[in-house]
Amino acid sequence: MSQWTARRRRGLAAAVASVVGGMLLATPATPAQAQTAEIDLTYRCRGGLVSSTPVQLKATLTVQTALTVGQPLDIRWDIKYADTSRFVSPDYFAAGGRLSATGAVKVTGQQWSGELHSSGAQEQEQLRKGDALTLPSLISGAVSTTQPGTFEIVPERLTLGFIPPASERIVNDDDPAVTYHGDHWRDDNDRPAHFNDIHNDVHATDKAWHRVEFKFTGTGVDFITEQDHRAGRLEFKIDGRPGVPQHADASKDENGNPVTVVNRGNHTLWSVRGLPYGEHTLEITNTEDKWAIVDGFRVVTEELLDPPSQFRVTCTAVNKPTAIRVVISEGGAGSPSNGPGNGGPSSTPSVSPSNGNGGNGDGGGNGNESPSPGPSDGGQSPSPGTSGSPTPSGSPRPTVTTTVTATATPTVAQVLVTPRGGVQTGEAPAGNAAGAAMLLGSGGLLLALAAGSGVALARRRAAHATGPAAGEGGDEHHTG
Numbered sequence: 001m002s003q004w005t006a007r008r009r010r011g012l013a014a015a016v017a018s019v020v021g022g023m024l025l026a027t028p029a030t031p032a033q034a035q036t037a038e039i040d041l042t043y044r045c046r047g048g049l050v051s052s053t054p055v056q057l058k059a060t061l062t063v064q065t066a067l068t069v070g071q072p073l074d075i076r077w078d079i080k081y082a083d084t085s086r087f088v089s090p091d092y093f094a095a096g097g098r099l100s101a102t103g104a105v106k107v108t109g110q111q112w113s114g115e116l117h118s119s120g121a122q123e124q125e126q127l128r129k130g131d132a133l134t135l136p137s138l139i140s141g142a143v144s145t146t147q148p149g150t151f152e153i154v155p156e157r158l159t160l161g162f163i164p165p166a167s168e169r170i171v172n173d174d175d176p177a178v179t180y181h182g183d184h185w186r187d188d189n190d191r192p193a194h195f196n197d198i199h200n201d202v203h204a205t206d207k208a209w210h211r212v213e214f215k216f217t218g219t220g221v222d223f224i225t226e227q228d229h230r231a232g233r234l235e236f237k238i239d240g241r242p243g244v245p246q247h248a249d250a251s252k253d254e255n256g257n258p259v260t261v262v263n264r265g266n267h268t269l270w271s272v273r274g275l276p277y278g279e280h281t282l283e284i285t286n287t288e289d290k291w292a293i294v295d296g297f298r299v300v301t302e303e304l305l306d307p308p309s310q311f312r313v314t315c316t317a318v319n320k321p322t323a324i325r326v327v328i329s330e331g332g333a334g335s336p337s338n339g340p341g342n343g344g345p346s347s348t349p350s351v352s353p354s355n356g357n358g359g360n361g362d363g364g365g366n367g368n369e370s371p372s373p374g375p376s377d378g379g380q381s382p383s384p385g386t387s388g389s390p391t392p393s394g395s396p397r398p399t400v401t402t403t404v405t406a407t408a409t410p411t412v413a414q415v416l417v418t419p420r421g422g423v424q425t426g427e428a429p430a431g432n433a434a435g436a437a438m439l440l441g442s443g444g445l446l447l448a449l450a451a452g453s454g455v456a457l458a459r460r461r462a463a464h465a466t467g468p469a470a471g472e473g474g475d476e477h478h479t480g
Contacts, residue, residue, distance in 0.1 A: 035066040036074075037324050042082055043158050047313030049087040049133065056082040057135075057315060059103070061155050063324050069148055073326065077103040077118050077138035079158070087135075087160065089127035090311060091217070096165030097124045099133045100307060103158050109151025116153075121163075133162065148330050152323040158315035161307025164277065170224075171216070171297045173203045178294070182210030195226070197265035198296040202226065205292050211285040214297050220273035221282055222298035225250050227267040229259050232290025236270055237283040243272065250293070265295055277301065277308040 038060060045055040062076040079101065087099065100121040107114055122136035171177060174187065184207040191200045203212070214221070223236070231250035236243035248270045253259050272282075286292035 035064065036062055037065045038062050039155065039322060039324070041155060041321055042318040043079075043315040044318055045087075045158070045160070045313050045315035047160075048090065048309075048311045049160070049162055049313050051088055051130075053085060055085040055087055055313075055315075056318075057158065058082040059155070059158060061103075061105075063105075063153055063326065065324060065326050067326070067328050069146060069328060069330060071328075075105060075116055075118060075153070077158075079103075079135055079138065081135065086132035087162075087313065089124075089129055089131045089133060090162065091127075091129050093124070093127045094165055094167055095124070095126045097127060098122065098163045098165075099124060099136060099160060100163060101136050101138055101158065101160045103138050104156040106154045106156050107151055108154075109149060111147060111149050112151050115156070148328050150325060150327050152325050154323045155317065155321040160313045160315065162311040163304050163307050164301055164311075166303040167218075167301045169299050170198060171214070171299060172199050173201065173294045173296050175296075177215050178203075178297075179213045179215075180210075180294075181212070182207060184210060185212075191263075191265075195263045195265045197226070198224065202265070203294040205286060206289060208232075208286055208289050210292065211283060212294055214282045214284075215279060216282070216297065216299045217277075217279050218299045218301040219275045219277050219304075220271065220300035220302060221280070222268045222300070223248075223270040223282070223284060224295045224297060225265075225267055225269050226293045226295060227251075227259060227261055227264040227269075228291060228293070229261065230291050232286060232288035232292060234269070234292060235285040235287050237285075238272055238275070239280055240283075243270065245270075247287070251290075267295070268298070273300065273302065277304060278310065 041059045041061065043057045043059055045057060049055075058080050060078045062074075062078075064071075064074050067073060089097075098121045100119065102117050102119045105116050105118075107116055118138045120136040120138045122134050124134060127133075180203060182205060185203050185205045187201070187203055189201040191197050191202065193200060225231075227250050229251050233247050233249045235247055236245075250267065250269050251259060282297070284292075284294075
């Protein structure tokens with residue numbers, strides 16, 4: 001087995017799906033050998049992961065240019081930092097965050113018109129605010145046609161985004177993110193350990209209309225208090241709107257029946273999930289002259305499939321890229337491949353410059369083609385994948401196939417707390433989307449969107465300490 005064949009087998013997924021007339025048929029993938037063109041491009045990036053100066057990337061785009069009918073077309077991106085500029089972490093994150101990237105190429109020809117997307121992601125180690133992010137490598141899947149013809153491929157934009165890891169963390173009642181309003185809040189420390197309070201302390205008031213605000217970043221939050229028969233009704237707002245439910249009472253159980261317990265700390269009274277990832281404010285108001293106790297908060301980030309908008313970056317080519325011409329010649333199942341050294345028909349790759357720039361002046365693979373290399377960054381785990389959404393035109397149309405890869409199925413966090421929090425919007429919560437959409441064209445030309453091959457969407461939950469700190473308290477007492 002040649003080195004080129006070994007690399008191709010590592011770069012292609014284990015299965016190919018043919019989409020014809022709305023039917024999905026799984027067929028074995030066949031490694032292909034073909035002539036290639038390589039273009040080096042410089043991209044300038046701006047967005048949420050960029051500090052004061054733009055980040056510059058070097059992207060090497062490798063495209064197969066001479067194929068026989070039925071051979072897979074392999075479009076491969078490899079990206080690296082071009083200078084000392086780096087994408088940086090926007091905050092502290094536990095290990096498991098991901099930097100995703102998508103490269104788009106424009107496809108034009110008699111049979112095809114649209115875009116092809118190559119996607120991948122790189123898992124990150126534990127991050128502090130300002131730490132440099134590790135780039136992913138992008139490897140496309142296989143796209144095949146059933147008709148001969150020619151078309152041109154032009155590199156377009158690169159988009160990247162940071163996806164925070166799923167996590168939970170406990171915030172104590174005296175954290176700087178917690179603000180108390182009113183003159184009768186007490187900071188009660190060194191409480192008995194068997195009260196089970198977080199860090200053996202609470203803030204408390206028995207005055208109506210005293211309130212507390214908590215600012216957090218995530219997709220959900222729990223309010224933690226003491227369950228006690230002397231507690232009163234609290235009102236909840238999230239980002240200025242009434243919570244769902246709007247009120248909760250620590251003197252009642254989940255069925256609304258009065259309780260007889262005293263000072264039962266670490267009790268989750270109210271929760272909300274499914275918020276857009278970002279900064280939010282929870283406001284809690286005591287509505288009666290009864291005890292309101294703040295033990296702490298649990299901040300939750302649920303599993304995200306896409307980068308939040310504030311963590312997305314758009315990159316554009318510094319110079320206008322060249323157009324690469326791809327030729328698909330006649331051939332059958334028994335025809336030899338066009339690849340070098342196979343004895344098959346020889347076809348010289350053709351690169352059509354879009355303008356005088358020639359794509360950064362590197363010529364875009366004029367006569368210097370070599371077999372498509374594997375990912376050059378050995379320190380990363382490349383995540384192959386391809387997707388596209390062409391607009392079908394002309395007849396007959398080619399059949400398009402694309403690698404099929406496992407896609408993570410989102411799960412909904414189960415919060416065993418009643419009542420469950422939320423926001424009164426008048427709309428039912430949107431469910432997580434499962435699966436990928438396919439665009440159907442007249443005559444059966446389809447291009448399926450596929451996730452990166454081999455990408456494990458690692459789900460990690462940060463461990464959190466919900467128990468009280470060890471220590472001795474004084475005599476049993478209730479605040480006040």
